[in-house]
Amino acid sequence: MKRSRIPLHALRAFEAAAETGNLTRAAETLGVTHAAISYQIRLLEDHLGLALFERRMRPMQLTDAGQRLLEGTRGGFDRIAHCLDDLKEEEDYAGELSVVSVPGLGGNWLTSVLGEYVSQFPKVTVRMITSPWHRQTEFEPSDFSIVYGSAEQSGRRVTLLGQTSFFPVCSPSLPIAGNRYPDPRDMLNYTLIHEYNTDTWSRWYMACGVEPFAGTRRIYFDGAHLTLHAARAGTGIAMADLPTVAADLKEGRLVRLSDLTVPATHPYYITTPPLGRLKPAAKALEDLAVRRFRQIEAE
Amino acid sequence: MKRSRIPLHALRAFEAAAETGNLTRAAETLGVTHAAISYQIRLLEDHLGLALFERRMRPMQLTDAGQRLLEGTRGGFDRIAHCLDDLKEEEDYAGELSVVSVPGLGGNWLTSVLGEYVSQFPKVTVRMITSPWHRQTEFEPSDFSIVYGSAEQSGRRVTLLGQTSFFPVCSPSLPIAGNRYPDPRDMLNYTLIHEYNTDTWSRWYMACGVEPFAGTRRIYFDGAHLTLHAARAGTGIAMADLPTVAADLKEGRLVRLSDLTVPATHPYYITTPPLGRLKPAAKALEDLAVRRFRQIEAE
DNA sequence: TAGTTAGTGTAAGTCTCGCTTACAGTATGT
DNA sequence: ACATACTGTAAGCGAGACTTACACTAACTA
Numbered sequence: 063m064k065r066s067r068i069p070l071h072a073l074r075a076f077e078a079a080a081e082t083g084n085l086t087r088a089a090e091t092l093g094v095t096h097a098a099i100s101y102q103i104r105l106l107e108d109h110l111g112l113a114l115f116e117r118r119m120r121p122m123q124l125t126d127a128g129q130r131l132l133e134g135t136r137g138g139f140d141r142i143a144h145c146l147d148d149l150k151e152e153e154d155y156a157g158e159l160s161v162v163s164v165p166g167l168g169g170n171w172l173t174s175v176l177g178e179y180v181s182q183f184p185k186v187t188v189r190m191i192t193s194p195w196h197r198q199t200e201f202e203p204s205d206f207s208i209v210y211g212s213a214e215q216s217g218r219r220v221t222l223l224g225q226t227s228f229f230p231v232c233s234p235s236l237p238i239a240g241n242r243y244p245d246p247r248d249m250l251n252y253t254l255i256h257e258y259n260t261d262t263w264s265r266w267y268m269a270c271g272v273e274p275f276a277g278t279r280r281i282y283f284d285g286a287h288l289t290l291h292a293a294r295a296g297t298g299i300a301m302a303d304l305p306t307v308a309a310d311l312k313e314g315r316l317v318r319l320s321d322l323t324v325p326a327t328h329p330y331y332i333t334t335p336p337l338g339r340l341k342p343a344a345k346a347l348e349d350l351a352v353r354r355f356r357q358i359e360a361e
Numbered sequence: 362m363k364r365s366r367i368p369l370h371a372l373r374a375f376e377a378a379a380e381t382g383n384l385t386r387a388a389e390t391l392g393v394t395h396a397a398i399s400y401q402i403r404l405l406e407d408h409l410g411l412a413l414f415e416r417r418m419r420p421m422q423l424t425d426a427g428q429r430l431l432e433g434t435r436g437g438f439d440r441i442a443h444c445l446d447d448l449k450e451e452e453d454y455a456g457e458l459s460v461v462s463v464p465g466l467g468g469n470w471l472t473s474v475l476g477e478y479v480s481q482f483p484k485v486t487v488r489m490i491t492s493p494w495h496r497q498t499e500f501e502p503s504d505f506s507i508v509y510g511s512a513e514q515s516g517r518r519v520t521l522l523g524q525t526s527f528f529p530v531c532s533p534s535l536p537i538a539g540n541r542y543p544d545p546r547d548m549l550n551y552t553l554i555h556e557y558n559t560d561t562w563s564r565w566y567m568a569c570g571v572e573p574f575a576g577t578r579r580i581y582f583d584g585a586h587l588t589l590h591a592a593r594a595g596t597g598i599a600m601a602d603l604p605t606v607a608a609d610l611k612e613g614r615l616v617r618l619s620d621l622t623v624p625a626t627h628p629y630y631i632t633t634p635p636l637g638r639l640k641p642a643a644k645a646l647e648d649l650a651v652r653r654f655r656q657i658e659a660e
Numbered sequence: 661t662a663g664t665t666a667g668t669g670t671a672a673g674t675c676t677c678g679c680t681t682a683c684a685g686t687a688t689g690t
Numbered sequence: 691a692c693a694t695a696c697t698g699t700a701a702g703c704g705a706g707a708c709t710t711a712c713a714c715t716a717a718c719t720a
Contacts, residue, residue, distance in 0.1 A: 134444020145433020
């Protein structure tokens, strides 16, 4: 069969479905909806003119032809996947990778991304520094760094990571955490945890249409990691963005108090050395980071 | 590597390019433009973060990584392609296939399609009949048939093949064949070869904006294959459509005399037994026929 | 056997990304 | 130096992969 006419996407969908006997499960592993799988399999069956699945029963059974096809595709794709994996084990994906990040994303989100990264590229040794000085000048230039705000930097390659937006969070131990999405006015009875040099709280209340807070308790910290630490400890209510607190929310250390968000004043950027000196390993990290960021945004 | 992230199209493009060391050639084999290949390879190199080709020299040389990748992908795709081919060799693609066609397309175009078909499905024995009686009723119902005009038929599955359009052709031996796209008025000095029960010639002259021919010689035949036979023999000028005369034009047996075409009054349809009794082999022939028809239309 | 849950089928509409077009740039041959 | 043959790349288009939404069917539960 001519290469140009092999329905690759359809075969991939078929393989996933055949392995589980369950379109929904298959769809999840490929990161699409069940309808997409159904569509592709229909296409493939139509192309071959024969049935690949026995659909009377559940879980779906492969027909003879389906069984045969599964062996072929699995073998083929495995071969390709291994080859691709091997390429990633080479020198290009070995050695050291110096990573610098601003504390906000760096503290929590980036560490989890790096966790996935090192398991995917076991031969890369990552050295990470978080530093609020996002200008690269005073450091030995890093292989990969995340900066906040303006990113133009002498001779470094810049790609947009994305923009976050803020919403109030607090410890589940505070009484107000009980009612889902309480009235913003009620939140004024708690300590509002601020970060120095930001106006996130006031912008948020403005967006709510609530009068600026007058006599509420406030406390100021130097950096988002500290405000969140305080929030977790039950000190009061802090503003947070999704990437930094996604894990906290999921594991119940923090509770989100509103649907309403205000955008960060600046986006995050990734900077790397220019194309000539860009390490493949850094590019791979960039891809992963961007993907994970999008993923969180989508939720 | 997770299946969902294998860039299959990019790998296919890479494989084609790596095999020839020539993007243009690779593009041809995949039936796309060189830019498409270039784009996909760029994507792949970018995804992996490393160069696959050494581009200083021509033909392009694979890098080490490229070499490795080629082995993997070639192996993988070969495996899949073989598996797919095997599936086509099974009972589903064996046995007899009865094909019925109206003479127009059947005479020339369909035979060439069938030629390709049998080389692709060697185990299928094709029995073809051309018959102007495109109603199926009096025959043992065929596995695959091409009809002209209205296609509604008791219980058969119908798919549109396409609509042709007509233009004048003649033998290269006629003097008028010398000048490319002569004045339609000059053509009136030759015998106009007609097919019974069609008004193609008069519709064509109407489309030209030329007065209906008065005292020109005419000759009538029963069926397009006869008109074309006469045209090839130098009898005069006949009307023909692209599928039927594509080979004649390419091989110089006929010359096209005008850019202007008039559409056929009806489209061609393919009919097969309904889904339950549709043979996979017939479906495959249908796919091939439709593809080849589109291809000619595109030229 | 009726209700419930988990899954598949499928039509309609959306949007991505693979592709073409068009042109500039770069090797190789004469 | 010119011609030829190929590659690189930006801009824009369109097919088709995908999502959404709902109908439907199988398999459990009681």
